[in-house]
Amino acid sequence: MHSFETTIGRLRSEGFKLTPQRLSVIRYLIGNTSHPTAAVIYKDLKRKYPSLSFSTVYNTLNMLEKIGEVQSLHLFDDFLNYDPGTEAHHHFVCRSCNSIIDIFPRDAENVSLPEGDISGNRIESAQVVFKGMCRNCL
Amino acid sequence: MHSFETTIGRLRSEGFKLTPQRLSVIRYLIGNTSHPTAAVIYKDLKRKYPSLSFSTVYNTLNMLEKIGEVQSLHLFDDFLNYDPGTEAHHHFVCRSCNSIIDIFPRDAENVSLPEGDISGNRIESAQVVFKGMCRNCL
DNA sequence: CTCAAGTCAATAACTATTCTTAATACCGTT
DNA sequence: AACGGTATTAAGAATAGTTATTGACTTGAG
Structure with a gap:
């Protein structure tokens, strides 16, 4: 996600x-690296906006995803996590505490992925999911 | 998934x-590289076993996943795909025809992933999902 | 063969997400 | 500042894939 000003500017320009x-x-998502679910976002914002509806949270997330300001992640069986990161990065999922940790290219020099084609298929994007034990659980 | 004999041997030994x-x-899954959904498996097997129930398909898939003979893939929003592949491999998802293509290490020499630790987190497995246009749709 | 443990089919239940609807709030225009 | 058209909201119903429940049936060890 970009800055607050940039993001609302994009919203405005998209109508x-x-x-x-x-x-x-x-505001909740900017700078948030916890990959919250829609339910968590709803619960947290509900305190400040008691009339907030679940649909509104979903609608907003879908809208932000459509304009590329957030990304939904299918890392678990039953729900989505939302990631406000805009630059390409990967994820580490801890099998003990279930936390999701961003892995940026600068911290992943050993990760190298092909570009262009693979087995004749044209690659447009690639995502890596690591699973294991996070530093806190070790 | 292993051979028929090996797989049923494992079932037997697990009780x-x-x-x-x-x-x-x-039998349906062995050698199947189409990553079928539970619904597709049910539909196909229903012809031969008209009394087959949906629950049985799910129960069997969950059992096979528990003993490591299949892997469920969360590649799309609304359903799971099942992969009888046992050796580590990656996936290519076509955004046009939605097909899922196995990418084995021997075909992905440009894919290199770290082992051991990353940013202090211990890696136990890693999976890459490529998205783009498959060779048939190009 | 017997019988207990396990499995089956049918269907109800569950849950994350999406849809529906009437009321409301945004914002360009006045 | 107020208006009015229209997108958006809140609330709850609906959806769909998956899981749980139940009573009858089957498997396979002894």
């Missing part, structure tokens, strides 16, 4: 209205 | 009974 609900979700 | 339904699912 979306700036509602307090949307702004609160955006 | 599972060998029922015609389970054998049919196992």
Whole structure:
């Protein structure tokens, strides 16, 4: 996700209205590296916006995903996690505490992925998911 | 998934009974590289076993996953795909035809992933998902 | 063959997400 | 500052893939 100003500028230019609900979700996500679920976002924002609806959280997340400001991650069976990261990166999932840790290219010099084609198929994007035990659980 | 004999041997040794339904699912999956969903497996086997139940397909798949004979893949939003591959490999997902293509290490010499630790987290497994256009859709 | 343990089919239940609807709030225009 | 068209909201119903429940049936060890 870009800065607050950049993000709301993009919303505006795409014709979306700036509602307090949307702004609160955006503020919640900027700089958030915890990969929250929709349920967690809803629960946390509900304190400040008691009338907030679940649908609104989902609608906002879907909208932000459509314009590329967040990414949904299918790392677990039953729910999605949302990642406000915009630059390409990978993820580490701890099998003990289930935390999701961003792995940026600068910290992953040993990760090298092909570009262009693989077995005749044209690659447009690639994502790596590591699983194991995180540093805190070790 | 291993050979038919090896797989049913593992079932037997784990204390599972060998029922015609389970054998049919196992036979269906061995050598199958199409990454079928539970729904597709059910539909196909229903012709030969008209009394087959959806639960049985799911139960069998979950059992096979528990003993490591299949792997469930969360590549799409609304359903799981099942992969009888046992050796480590990656996947290519076509955004046009939605097909899932196995990418084995021998075909992916440009893929290199770290082993051991990354940023202090201990890696136990790693999976790459490529997205793009498959050779047939190009 | 017998019988207990395990499995089956049918269907109800579950849960994350999406859809529906009437009421509301945003914002360009006045 | 107020208006009005229209996108958005809140609440709850609906959806769909998967899992759990239940009572009858089957498997396979002894």
